[in-house]
Amino acid sequence: MKKKILIISGGISKEREISLETGKQVARELKKNGYLVKNCEPDNNLINSVKSFKPKIIFNALHGQFGEDGYIQSILENLKISYTHSGVIASAKAMNKEISKKIFIKNKILTPKYIKYSFDKSKVELNNLIKKKLNFPVVIKPINEGSSVNVFICKKNEIHKKLEKLKSYKEVLLEEFIPGREIQAAILGEKKLGAIELKPQRKFYDYEAKYNVKAKTKHIIPIKLNKKKYKELMKITLKAHNLLGCRGVSRSDFKFYKNKFYLLELNTQPGMTKLSLVPEISAYNGINFINLIKIILKDASTNK
Ligand SMILES: Nc1ncnc2c1ncn2[C@@H]1O[C@H](COP(=O)(O)OP(=O)(O)O)[C@@H](O)[C@H]1O
Ligand SMILES: [Mg+2]
Incomplete structure (x- = not known):
């Protein structure tokens, strides 16, 4: 009997398109090699898809939030089906x-020096914090994102303007830029x-x-x-x-x-x-x- 693999791809993260492409290409390769493959999204139908298809293994082709951070992994743990890549804690x-x-x-x-900045702090507080810990240019980046989404390299005079773009995250990292x-x-x-x-x-x-x-x-x-x-x-x-x-x-x-x-x-x-x-x-x-x-x-x- 053909081995059944359920591939989960897509999702709600900013890396959705890349995940869909991963899911498509992995599916094509597995089918070519004699596996029985089904693709699905990590949505409300996921549990039904798993129960009806009864895969031997779930291939996690998700990226970013909800797919790479332990959330989907905890659902899969609960379903008691083997799944690929890291588990809940490592992913988180x-x-x-x-x-x-x-x-x-x-x-x-070794990792670049950094500070965490939350948007409830004032500009003056931020300037002091940077002065104490980092040298310019600095890299600002979300804490839980991927694919360089919302990563910016900033000089001293750009920092506040660039940070505006990341306001929806509440907290971000500022790292020393490593050439x-x-x-x-x-x-x-x-x-x-x-x-x-x-x-x-x-x-x-x-x-x-x-x-x-x-x-x-x-x-x-x-x-x-x-x-x-x-x-x-x-x-x-x-x-x-x-x-x-x-x-x-x-x-x-x-x-x-x-x-x-x-x-x-x-x-x-x-x-x-x-x-x-x-x-x-x-x-x-x-x-x-x-x-x-x-x-x-x-x-x-x-x-x-
Ligand atoms: N501290 C840094 N110094 C220099 N370049 C950086 C630094 N942090 C990030 N970058 C640049 O931004 C890219 C994405 O950053 P990374 O931390 O890998 O986040 P992501 O999860 O978005 O890939 C890196 O591959 C690098 O080119
Ligand atoms: Mg990276």
């Missing part, structure tokens, strides 16, 4: 950039998978640079690092994956400056279209798209 820790940075700092993983190279590294099935360097042609690796081929971001693989530095990068990546308690696949985003790796964040639901970074790193290391998906399925929780 990784999605929250403040919590994950605290864990990195506590465990001696240098943009490097991402992945873990697959508890093993070090590999790394890639991105050379955006824009101001930074923003949404357009990530998803619009016309933005012409260069992907450099194999990555140009000496053996010792590459080993160090992969060691930090595995350490971060394990510290947060991740499962299956994860991708960590770094800046590399003055010979040091700064971990920006760890993604528990990295993009999985054929053009995404994890499939690219995976293919370079000899694991094609279907085998990558199979390893992720093999690592699904045994949530029975």
